[in-house]
Amino acid sequence: MQLDAKIPGGPLAEKWDRHRFELKLVNPANKRKFEIIVVGTGLAGGSASASLAELGYNVKTFCIQDSPRRAHSIAAQGGINAAKNYTNEGDSIWRLFYDTIKGGDFRAREANVYRLAQVSNNIIDQCVAQGVPFARDYGGLLANRSFGGAQVQRTFYARGQTGQQLLLGAYSALMRQVGTGKVKMFPRREMLDIVVINGKARGIVARNLITGEIETHTGDAVVLCTGGYGNVYFLSTNAMASNATAAFRAYKKGAYFANPCFTQIHPTCIPVHGDYQSKLTLMSESLRNDGRVWVPKNPEDKRRPHQVPESERDYYLENKYPSFGNLVPRDVASRNAKEQCDMGKGVGETGLAVYLDFEDAIKRDGKAAIEKKYGNLFQMYEKITAENPYETPMMIYPAIHYTMGGLWVDYNLMSTIDGLFVLGEANFSDHGANRLGASALMQGLADGYFVLPYTIGGYLTGTTLEEVTTGHSAFKESVTSVNDSIEKLLSINGNKTVDDFHKQLGHIMWDYCGMARNDEGLKKAKGMVQQLREEFRENVLVPGSKKDFNQSLERAGRVADFLEFGELMLTDAISRQESCGGHFNEAYQTEENEALRDDENFCHVSAWEFTGKDKEPVLNKEELKFENVELTQRSYK
Amino acid sequence: MTKTINLNLKVWRQKGQNKKGRLETYKAVDISTDMSFLEMIDVINEQLTHKGKEPVAFDHDCREGICGMCGAVVNGRPHGPEMGTTLCQLHMRHFSDNDTIVIEPWRSRAFPVIKDLAVDRSALDKMIQAGGFISINTGGAQDANAIPVPQEAAELAMDAAACIGCGACVAACPNASPMLFVSAKVSQFALLPQGKPEAAKRAISMVREMDRLGFGNCTNERECEAECPKEISITNIARLNREYFKAGFLSAEK
Ligand SMILES: Cc1cc2nc3c(=O)[nH]c(=O)nc-3n(C[C@H](O)[C@H](O)[C@H](O)COP(=O)(O)OP(=O)(O)OC[C@H]3O[C@@H](n4cnc5c(N)ncnc54)[C@H](O)[C@@H]3O)c2cc1C
Numbered sequence: 061m062q063l064d065a066k067i068p069g070g071p072l073a074e075k076w077d078r079h080r081f082e083l084k085l086v087n088p089a090n091k092r093k094f095e096i097i098v099v100g101t102g103l104a105g106g107s108a109s110a111s112l113a114e115l116g117y118n119v120k121t122f123c124i125q126d127s128p129r130r131a132h133s134i135a136a137q138g139g140i141n142a143a144k145n146y147t148n149e150g151d152s153i154w155r156l157f158y159d160t161i162k163g164g165d166f167r168a169r170e171a172n173v174y175r176l177a178q179v180s181n182n183i184i185d186q187c188v189a190q191g192v193p194f195a196r197d198y199g200g201l202l203a204n205r206s207f208g209g210a211q212v213q214r215t216f217y218a219r220g221q222t223g224q225q226l227l228l229g230a231y232s233a234l235m236r237q238v239g240t241g242k243v244k245m246f247p248r249r250e251m252l253d254i255v256v257i258n259g260k261a262r263g264i265v266a267r268n269l270i271t272g273e274i275e276t277h278t279g280d281a282v283v284l285c286t287g288g289y290g291n292v293y294f295l296s297t298n299a300m301a302s303n304a305t306a307a308f309r310a311y312k313k314g315a316y317f318a319n320p321c322f323t324q325i326h327p328t329c330i331p332v333h334g335d336y337q338s339k340l341t342l343m344s345e346s347l348r349n350d351g352r353v354w355v356p357k358n359p360e361d362k363r364r365p366h367q368v369p370e371s372e373r374d375y376y377l378e379n380k381y382p383s384f385g386n387l388v389p390r391d392v393a394s395r396n397a398k399e400q401c402d403m404g405k406g407v408g409e410t411g412l413a414v415y416l417d418f419e420d421a422i423k424r425d426g427k428a429a430i431e432k433k434y435g436n437l438f439q440m441y442e443k444i445t446a447e448n449p450y451e452t453p454m455m456i457y458p459a460i461h462y463t464m465g466g467l468w469v470d471y472n473l474m475s476t477i478d479g480l481f482v483l484g485e486a487n488f489s490d491h492g493a494n495r496l497g498a499s500a501l502m503q504g505l506a507d508g509y510f511v512l513p514y515t516i517g518g519y520l521t522g523t524t525l526e527e528v529t530t531g532h533s534a535f536k537e538s539v540t541s542v543n544d545s546i547e548k549l550l551s552i553n554g555n556k557t558v559d560d561f562h563k564q565l566g567h568i569m570w571d572y573c574g575m576a577r578n579d580e581g582l583k584k585a586k587g588m589v590q591q592l593r594e595e596f597r598e599n600v601l602v603p604g605s606k607k608d609f610n611q612s613l614e615r616a617g618r619v620a621d622f623l624e625f626g627e628l629m630l631t632d633a634i635s636r637q638e639s640c641g642g643h644f645n646e647a648y649q650t651e652e653n654e655a656l657r658d659d660e661n662f663c664h665v666s667a668w669e670f671t672g673k674d675k676e677p678v679l680n681k682e683e684l685k686f687e688n689v690e691l692t693q694r695s696y697k
Numbered sequence: 698m699t700k701t702i703n704l705n706l707k708v709w710r711q712k713g714q715n716k717k718g719r720l721e722t723y724k725a726v727d728i729s730t731d732m733s734f735l736e737m738i739d740v741i742n743e744q745l746t747h748k749g750k751e752p753v754a755f756d757h758d759c760r761e762g763i764c765g766m767c768g769a770v771v772n773g774r775p776h777g778p779e780m781g782t783t784l785c786q787l788h789m790r791h792f793s794d795n796d797t798i799v800i801e802p803w804r805s806r807a808f809p810v811i812k813d814l815a816v817d818r819s820a821l822d823k824m825i826q827a828g829g830f831i832s833i834n835t836g837g838a839q840d841a842n843a844i845p846v847p848q849e850a851a852e853l854a855m856d857a858a859a860c861i862g863c864g865a866c867v868a869a870c871p872n873a874s875p876m877l878f879v880s881a882k883v884s885q886f887a888l889l890p891q892g893k894p895e896a897a898k899r900a901i902s903m904v905r906e907m908d909r910l911g912f913g914n915c916t917n918e919r920e921c922e923a924e925c926p927k928e929i930s931i932t933n934i935a936r937l938n939r940e941y942f943k944a945g946f947l948s949a950e951k
């Protein structure tokens with residue numbers, strides 16, 4: 061299929077305005093006749109549900125957790141970007157656009173990223189008006205800090221709880237609409253299928269997680285805001301329920317999956333310490349504003365950090381990248397940490413950690429100032445590790461954190477299934493091969509508050525939607541297949557638990573499709589994943605019954621999907637014979653070990669099309685055209 | 698230093714809302730003191746699964762102390778013995794070898810048990826629906842810096858806004874009152890210029906909803922503050938009361 065991104069014409073800076081003018085409007089009285097299904101209540105789904113309802117649409121919103129306020133967005137720590145230039149450092153929409161495109165290693169769509177930078181400012185205005193308590197300076201104006209990949213301070217924050225505060229803002233707007241009756245909220249539901257009728261998304265099938273009931277819902281359009289798939293690695297910074305299921309099942313119904321191998325490894329997480337561990341904890345990137353990253357110069361130096369004199373420390377990021385220093389983008393910082401550890405300079409019990417040291421910052425600004433900025437992060441670190449980071453440097457190591465890949469969408473955020481829109485981390489759109497810090501919150505809210513509410517109207521006015529009911533044969537087929545797969549999982553009665561399989565899959569993905577990849581490893585991993593999947597289908601043990609609150613069954617369904625999805629990631633990684641951003645194929649690197657792109661052959665989005673269970677998918681390409689920026693080798697020196 | 702300990706667990710098992718529950722005893726062997734409390738339950742659950750039994754149902758998601766999904770009463774204390782700590786951030790190094798640990802769900806009329814340790818806290822959302830917001834539609838906002846907010850007010854608002862909505866305050870209170878939860882939201886908005894116009898109405902609507910849902914009232918027991926994993930201060934309740942009374946005197950909307 062020829063992929064049409066539907067990018068509006070005209071100069072970059074005018075595209076969005078022009079498009080909004082050209083989109084047909086739904087008149088207010090008619091909005092009431094439409095019913096929109098929103099799946100997910102993170103920043104993307106929460107903001108979209110509230111904004112659609114405010115416009116007059118009838119909205120049905122679904123989430124897995126017991127309350128929409130608990131979506132994974134709640135855990136975001138560091139901040140949200142906007143091009144306000146309140147700091148007078150010369151920031152602008154253009155600079156935020158450029159930094160994001162460059163940070164993404166030139167694998168994102170110019171028009172989308174530009175629009176993102178444009179609406180970034182509206183987001184901050186909106187959130188302040190909702191009562192989000194952003195940090196302020198002494199004069200009572202909003203404070204900013206720096207994040208990786210940028211040389212200006214454009215990140216707005218609420219202590220180390222920015223995601224929480226932004227989500228509570230969107231959640232309160234959503235609750236207000238639930239109160240008015242415009243949004244009907246369905247918590248503790250898991251969407252298990254999209255129903256497509258005459259080529260259009262017309263509903264979903266969901267499982268009621270308390271009763272086990274399989275429910276069907278019709279809609280005039282479906283909006284997926286189901287987050288990222290980082291948990292394919294088992295250990296990640298994502299919340300436990302984060303999954304690929306909703307997106308993957310949409311893929312199986314005809315939505316293309318774009319760039320699945322673009323995953324982000326965050327440089328500053330608390331290192332792994334035991335095989336019972338259930339997740340990894342992020343230490344916000346904002347810490348790199350004040351913390352200095354170092355390792356001992358000599359390999360296998362087992363002294364405590366304080367015993368290593370200044371002259372025997374290697375502040376490798378500052379030395380190697382003098383202009384960005386500790387604030388290089390995440391992919392660069394992660395790879396460098398790995399490199400140091402591979403050279404035997406890693407610290408801590410496992411040797412898989414580097415120091416993040418606040419001694420100089422505390423000397424310079426005082427403990428109180430540091431505590432004010434990062435107090436809750438330091439406290440969290442101490443709770444987990446029982447070490448006091450005010451006195452001893454933190455130990456950190458990279459971990460899976462974010463997934464740039466996602467369902468392919470056009471400029472209107474519509475997937476290859478008509479009427480199926482995808483927002484937030486679940487789509488692939490704005491971050492290319494590497495996301496800059498504080499840009500996911502921005503994108504989620506941009507999509508939900510300021511993009512979808514317009515573009516969905518354009519779709520609804522331009523299409524004819526016949527009446528459908530849940531009695532339609534497409535719903536029945538969907539329910540049957542969902543029921544069959546649930547029953548299959550419960551009937552296997554094997555010897556290994558769901559977690560056993562999930563952990564095994566995670567190891568394979570981390571070892572072969574993690575920070576550094578090579579063809580041989582990727583191919584080997586593909587075989588291993590196929591084998592593991594076969595074994596799962598014969599030997600998984602899922603206790604309990606289907607008509608019940610059954611968390612093992614929930615996880616089993618997600619892991620079954622991860623076992624198929626993992627292979628898609630590997631297939632994508634093998635096909636992309638270049639390095640870019642988070643996708644680092646060892647065969648393609650510069651002399652200085654930076655990712656080496658191949659713009660001639662790979663300046664495209666890889667959008668994968670499902671062709672049948674366990675069959676090889678088909679690759680469709682969307683060529684990326686850069687008309688406004690020059691493609692360069694990224695340099696942060 | 699990492700070491701391992703053995704524990705006797707007494708865990709509340711209850712098949713469903715209207716079923717009878719009881720404490721069951723499990724042995725937790727070779728538990729690393731670096732584990733979190735929930736990881737310790739994971740270990741038990743893996744063992745139960747291998748034995749063909751149903752694992753213990755419990756809510757959790759972020760495991761970072763921020764989503765508010767986890768929570769159980771551990772040895773009589775919501776979220777266990779550590780101050781200012783959610784259950785997911787409680788580590789086993791705070792327990793000793795051969796300890797007996799009793800694990801029960803939140804108990805409150807407004808939070809029915811769903812299964813084992815998982816309860817239904819939708820009442821908390823209902824109170825927010827009643828007024829826990831600032832009435833502004835998307836698109837209507839002025840420039841974010843148009844109204845300066847004194848730093849101190851912003852910091853106090855943030856202190857209140859740190860509430861994770863876990864329900865521990867209700868579980869801790871002898872009257873099962875959610876006053877700390879309600880007051881945190883009312884305070885956050887009352888402290889900010891953006892929230893002031895609706896402050897009175899908000900206080901009244903939320904408190905009214907609280908009563909309607911069958912929650913108990915606050916009689917200043919202060920248990921909520923002591924058990925709150927985010928250390929939300931009881932001064933917020935004083936602020937709520939002020940707003941509420943102001944509203945009663947001044948507002949036409951009663
Ligand atoms: C620890 C951490 C810190 C971060 N810090 C930052 C930061 O400082 N700045 C920044 O910009 N970004 C940050 N990020 C990234 C950012 O938080 C996420 O990318 C973003 O919040 C994703 O929002 P979302 O709305 O797309 O999805 P999510 O918030 O993940 O929400 C997904 C929603 O979908 C629902 N859902 C999923 N599957 C189903 C299903 N099958 N059926 C029904 N519902 C379903 C869930 O219940 C949930 O409501 C951080 C991420 C992590 C992990």
Ligand code: FES
Pocket residue numbers: 756757758759760761762763764765766767768783784785786
């Ligand atoms: S699991 Fe999120 S607060 Fe404990």
